[in-house]
Amino acid sequence: MFNGVVQFFHWVNPAKDEESYRGWLWRPNEPNGGVFENCGLIERDNVHGLSDANCLRFEYFICEDDNNPCTAEINYSPESCDITGRYAVYFSPSTWQQARDYCVQQGRVLASLSDEAEVRYIRLGILKLDPLYNAAAYWVGLNDITTEGSWVWEGHPEMGVEFDVPIYGRWNPFEPNGGPTENCVELKIPPEGGLRGYNDVGCQWAKSFICEIKCQQRDFTVDDGFRLLNHALYSVQVSKLSRCTAACLKDKACQSVNLIPTGTAGAYACEINTLNQEEATGGDYVAQEGGIYAGTSGFPYYG
Structure with missing residues (x-):
């Protein structure tokens, strides 16, 4: 995970070895071991954050694969366009463009949510996968990258954009508010009582994301x-x-x-x-x- 000497810790993955990855991680009163505790540890209790520990301790460990984002399917079925088999959630933080491109590589598109049932189904599925709300916001396909103020769903331009879905399918209060610097949209799925719905943010931020099967257009x-x-x-x-x-x-x-x-x-x-x-x-x-x-x-x- 990470190691160090005294108070200067760094990740073994140099791509993550930036100050922004350190300050928010520690448990209360940690690190506190000085020169005797040079390795990072996730404790198996209900207190979130990391502790410094002696590197000679025998503990379980966690590996990651930089080439394959962590994914969890919500009853995903590659042969179904039904709501119960259409979505996949990726917990590897990515920019909006990276998320879009990865969905396309998998034969999918960033999720477009056209009704209340879809948004509620996704929220309930995410709660099962991430009950502690480690990721409270997810990239979806909504954006105004091409024309400022003209919001469209990536991969589903025929859908149009309306925000009349109760509770989970509308803009958060005072949103969208970012102008030309916030052209991509996250779906917030926080604990009960928190703000939930759509929020425009800068496309460069790294977030979890939701892909869906793209049901191809048919002629009517x-x-x-x-x-x-x-x-x-x-x-x-x-x-x-x-x-x-x-x-x-x-x-x-x-x-x-x-x-x-x-x-x-x-x-x-x-x-x-x-x-x-x-x-x-x-x-x-x-x-x-x-x-x-x-x-x-x-x-x-x-x-």
Whole structure:
């Protein structure tokens, strides 16, 4: 881990041997062993931080692999676009660009979160993997790198950006506030009572990150004024058609959608259908005032 003489400790990995990696690590009243305790130790108790210890002690040890970031899958399945098999969490601190590039190398993209269910599922999964909140903020794909103030999801430009998801899917108070110096977004997942949601920060900071399978874009045939009946698997509330088709792309059972006005301006019911108009019986495809049908064929493929 690290070793030293008297008060000057350094990491055996020189890439981490900077002051920023030292000052916050010690337990209370540590280091305190002087010339007799020259090696670092993580104690097996509930007090966070490091102690200096005699290097001759017999203890368990921890190795790390610089070439392979530490990862934990949230029920990850490479053949599923369902919420229960789409995400992987990486606990190796990386800049936003490094996180993005690593996700792409793995055939994934930085996570884009389009509804409350996704954000809550990720939070609960992370709590199981990291119950002590060692990492309370994670890079996601949201950024305004290309155009200041125009927030887009990396890998999912068709989704658009809306922050109406309760509790976990909205900006933290007074965010975004960084202007041109803070173009990347972290999702905060702190203990109950802490600030949670999106925060814009500088892309150069090293953070844990979340990748997801990229469900590739499919072509939709749009038919205004129509609706497919009797084949809806479920319904979600959206504000426009692109959000509805984005929800379809993330569910491998979806073959078409209906966008139905709710009577409230800017609010629609998005019905996720298991069949498209060509596969359904003729009587199921009917006129719907103000409605929009969008259908596709075939199952999504995965990249």
